[in-house]
Amino acid sequence: MIRAIIFLLLYSYLIPITASNNALIITQITDDSPLTNTAKDIIRMAYQKxxxxxxxxxxxxxxxxxxxxxxxxxxxxxRIDNINLAYPNLIKVPTPYLVAEHMAFSKTKQFTVKGWESVKPYRICFRIGYKVAEHNTRGFNIVLVNTNQQALHMLNSNRVEVVILDRLIGLNSIQSLGFKDIKMLTPPLQTTPLFHYLHKKHKKLVPKLNTIIQEHRQGKVLNY
Known part of the structure; x- marks a missing residue:
């Protein structure tokens, strides 16, 4: 029954259902962007194999x-490394296949980024569930929103001073929203490897997927 509800959700998100109900449902937490689309291409390829x-x-x-x-x-x-410590039913495919660059974006502030303490003086915003940002900004002046687009709208309307986003997701979102005054500050606050996770009921797939990702990495440096 629960999976039937999820498949109805898939329809509502305009994702076509052409396979049987045995197809695996892989969640994405960002809208389609260069980073997300690259990830989907790699993971789709791995499962197709x-x-x-x-x-x-x-x-x-x-x-x-x-x-x-x-x-x-x-x-x-x-997801980032060790997310399974908080969600113990998740199993990580051990080989990372992307690298995320966590960047500060601002409309009114200009400064050289020197780690997370650089953004502490400002009113900052990021989406709920952005674990790297949550972990590194405890005690900061934070505004949480549901989506990256909401965060950028807050920034563009001067309701916050800094937004934290992945580099490619941020640049793509700014371009699509047409916010010409928002700039990316450098260098990155942090870079982190990204991993694919499965529920533990699929643990037999983990070594097979890991081998495919390792083979893919040997032919291509996955740093986008």
């Missing part, structure tokens, strides 16, 4: 983790 159909479902970041941990959905497209 195993003869497994998958569908991607866009969900809010925190809800995605809860549903995958409960086996309502089957896996996470990409």
């Amino acid at each position: 195993l003869g497994i159909n998958i569908h991607f479902l866009r969900l809010p970041a925190e809800r995605s983790l809860v549903l995958t941990n409960q086996a309502v959905t089957d896996g996470e497209l990409f």
